[in-house]
Amino acid sequence: MATLATFMRDTSAKRRGGANMVAAEKTDAVRAQEVRTRQDACLLRALPNDDIYFYSKRIDNGRVVRQADPEARGECWSAVGAAAVLLVLGASIIAPHVGSVLAGYKLEALKQERQSLIDQKRDLEVREAGLLSPARLNDLARIRSLGSPVSGQVIHLDAAASVDGNFARNQAPVVPTPTLPAQLSAQ
Secondary structure: OHHHHHHHHOOHHHHHOOHHHHHHHHHHHHHHHHHHHHOOOOOOOOOOOOOOOOOOOOOOOOOOOOOOOHHHHHHHHHHHHHHHHHHHHHHHHHHHHHHHHHHHHHHHHHHHHHHHHHHHHHHHHHHHHHHOOHHHHHHHHHHOOOOOOOOOOOOOOOOOOOOOOOOOOOOOOOOOOOOOHHHHHHO
């Protein structure tokens, strides 16, 4: 831009060239000398391109109507299609890796759950062993004044003898009487 500004300040005699150019140079040199002598020594010289002004012109495009370009529609759809193909390709490349990472997370969660269940089982087994220990049961029996059962108090349940499926009964078991084969054939 500096050369353009210098070109704009140039006199028309210089731009024409030829014999008038030497005269124009002389007049420019003389004019510059006069300007220098007239200027005050304390004043600053002008900034470059100080004499160039930019104006903002308001443009109204309200009457301009855009005409449809028939080729632009096809280019747009081809760009959308290419983007869709790239998206599907990228997704198909990334999907297996994402699936394996998610499966790894699930596997680690299941391993942690398994370990916590094993720990719970171990705790419950220790607790059960403590609750069923003979020493503890004897202490509970002594506290509640329980004694050993006598022979008539114990009833053994026989699953084969139960016809109706009731294994626990409040009745004494019925002792089967031996039947004779003749009684069976008579009936």
